[in-house]
Amino acid sequence: MKINKICCIGAGYVGGPTMAVIAKMNPNIQVTIVDINQERIDAWNDDDVSKLPVYEPGLPEIVKETRGKNLHFSTEIDKAIDEAEMVFISVNTPTKTYGKGKGMAADLKYVELCARNIADVAKTDKIVVEKSTLPVRTAHAIKSILDNIGGEVKFDILSNPEFLAEGTAIQDLLKPDRVLIGGESKEAIEALASIYGSWVPQDQILRTNVWSSELSKLTANAFLAQRISSINAISELCEHTEANVSEVARAIGMDSRIGPKFLNASIGFGGSCFQKDILNLVYIARSYGLNEVADYWEQVIILNDHQKRRFSDKLITTLYNTVSGKKIAMLGWAFKKDTNDTRESAAIYVADHLLSEQASIAVYDPKVPKAKVYADLNYLNTRLEKENEELVEVFNNPYEAIKDAHAIAIMTEWDEFKSYDWNKIYNLMKKPAFIFDGRRLLDKNSIEKIGFKYFTIGQ
Ligand SMILES: NC(=O)c1ccc[n+]([C@@H]2O[C@H](COP(=O)([O-])OP(=O)(O)OC[C@H]3O[C@@H](n4cnc5c(N)ncnc54)[C@H](O)[C@@H]3O)[C@@H](O)[C@H]2O)c1
Numbered sequence: 001m002k003i004n005k006i007c008c009i010g011a012g013y014v015g016g017p018t019m020a021v022i023a024k025m026n027p028n029i030q031v032t033i034v035d036i037n038q039e040r041i042d043a044w045n046d047d048d049v050s051k052l053p054v055y056e057p058g059l060p061e062i063v064k065e066t067r068g069k070n071l072h073f074s075t076e077i078d079k080a081i082d083e084a085e086m087v088f089i090s091v092n093t094p095t096k097t098y099g100k101g102k103g104m105a106a107d108l109k110y111v112e113l114c115a116r117n118i119a120d121v122a123k124t125d126k127i128v129v130e131k132s133t134l135p136v137r138t139a140h141a142i143k144s145i146l147d148n149i150g151g152e153v154k155f156d157i158l159s160n161p162e163f164l165a166e167g168t169a170i171q172d173l174l175k176p177d178r179v180l181i182g183g184e185s186k187e188a189i190e191a192l193a194s195i196y197g198s199w200v201p202q203d204q205i206l207r208t209n210v211w212s213s214e215l216s217k218l219t220a221n222a223f224l225a226q227r228i229s230s231i232n233a234i235s236e237l238c239e240h241t242e243a244n245v246s247e248v249a250r251a252i253g254m255d256s257r258i259g260p261k262f263l264n265a266s267i268g269f270g271g272s273c274f275q276k277d278i279l280n281l282v283y284i285a286r287s288y289g290l291n292e293v294a295d296y297w298e299q300v301i302i303l304n305d306h307q308k309r310r311f312s313d314k315l316i317t318t319l320y321n322t323v324s325g326k327k328i329a330m331l332g333w334a335f336k337k338d339t340n341d342t343r344e345s346a347a348i349y350v351a352d353h354l355l356s357e358q359a360s361i362a363v364y365d366p367k368v369p370k371a372k373v374y375a376d377l378n379y380l381n382t383r384l385e386k387e388n389e390e391l392v393e394v395f396n397n398p399y400e401a402i403k404d405a406h407a408i409a410i411m412t413e414w415d416e417f418k419s420y421d422w423n424k425i426y427n428l429m430k431k432p433a434f435i436f437d438g439r440r441l442l443d444k445n446s447i448e449k450i451g452f453k454y455f456t457i458g459q
């Protein structure tokens with residue numbers, strides 16, 4: 001089956017980059033990304049590609065190359081669905097904030113709305129591709145909606161989870177470790193495989209049943225996050241034993257069975273996926289009565305929350321047990337470098353804790369706008385919006401953020417932080433000048449030589 005037109009519902013961190021790469025690698029396929037959010041679509045269509053709603057190295061170049069040729073951004077959802085032979089669902093699936101499964105299960109209302117929309121609009125057969133991360137057995141629900149509303153039209157459902165990481169999305173998409181396609185219809189699977197086949201070697205395109213594909217995505221994230229919680233657990237032990245977590249990580253990472261990647265001790269993992277997907281896994285396990293399985297994975301989250309909390313506790317105790325009225329400069333607000341995404345960023349929780357201790361916070365992040373910082377804090381509902389505005393200031397210049405600060409907290413591993421003039425920074429700060437490095441970014445010896453009191457994770 002030859003695909004000429006693709007529609008992708010959801011112009012977010014996954015839909016945007018993924019479809020841009022598919023369009024670049026398949027110039028004969030017309031790709032339309034649709035979204036209900038007009039502002040987001042307008043930003044994707046902005047002539048100035050530095051204003052795209054997703055900051056991702058390499059993305060502006062690809063959008064510039066393909067947009068208006070075979071890549072289109074639109075809010076005309078029905079039209080794009082109607083015209084396409086293949087429809088990707090790439091909408092958000094956040095943790096539920098209400099009702100049954102609140103705080104644990106994935107909220108599938110946006111996915112269901114997409115399925116209903118497709119069923120209402122479709123006049124010709126369609127392949128529907130789950131690109132969103134979904135609980136195992138969701139394809140069953142989507143199929144049921146499509147078949148019950150969609151009349152005579154035939155729908156094939158595929159699961160095609162996305163494994164890109166933000167900040168490296170374009171490289172991850174151009175050179176994926178694997179592409180995973182789960183489905184029943186061989187014809188539909190091969191139609192999607194041939195799209196990826198334009199640039200991904202066939203032996204890296206895995207074909208599985210739908211349920212394995214859905215569950216593999218949750219499992220991959222659980223394993224990745226588990227590695228971070230494992231090394232973070234060891235980082236706390238290092239701090240009590242004079243072991244150095246980097247040395248331990250290097251030593252264990254050279255065991256080829258363990259491997260060197262994803263062993264950076266940190267302030268705790270953030271991002272929109274790890275916590276949400278593990279909570280979802282825990283919820284699913286519990287719903288089958290598998291309490292030991294659920295408890296095992298839940299510990300990954302418990303440890304991650306502990307890691308964030310103990311970082312802010314350490315800062316407070318070191319600052320003579322009070323941060324009330326003290327200025328803490330936070331370098332970085334994004335959940336990792338090279339992205340403007342702040343979802344579940346550790347910075348939000350550390351700031352919230354420090355604010356509850358009456359600190360005043362000065363934030364600098366190279367890519368996160370001021371409004372986002374306030375929105376993230378207000379979303380927690382810990383205090384009045386007015387109070388957040390009074391206690392938090394967001395700067396465009398790191399040196400201004402740091403001026404007269406009692407302490408710096410490094411929250412994101414942006415490369416530019418390493419090249420700052422740390423002598424100048426020392427002179428700008430109140431003394432003793434403290435640095436709490438949540439990313440193990442700076443060189444302890446040279447920083448201490450300047451005169452800073454330096455604390456980092458796992459050392
Ligand atoms: N962000 C990542 O790095 C990443 C990586 C792999 C997988 N995923 C998964 O991909 C999915 C999407 O994640 P994201 O980060 O791109 O989310 P996102 O919030 O950035 O984007 C989702 C978009 O979908 C739109 N949308 C919601 N309902 C809609 C509807 N009914 N019709 C049209 N548009 C609608 C929203 O307006 C939003 O722009 C999630 O399931 C996530 O778990 C994310």
Ligand SMILES: O=c1ccn([C@@H]2O[C@H](COP(=O)(O)OP(=O)(O)O[C@H]3O[C@H](CO)[C@@H](O)[C@H](O)[C@H]3O)[C@@H](O)[C@H]2O)c(=O)[nH]1
Pocket residue numbers: 133162163164165166167221224228261262263264265266267268269270271272273274335336
């Ligand atoms: O050794 C490490 C590696 C990562 N992190 C932190 O972990 C979080 C997540 O990082 P990363 O996994 O690189 O970014 P994500 O964009 O969240 O990507 C993850 O989540 C995506 C969404 O499901 C998956 O597609 C990706 O494969 C998976 O890596 C960030 O806060 C990182 O700072 C660490 O603390 N130590």
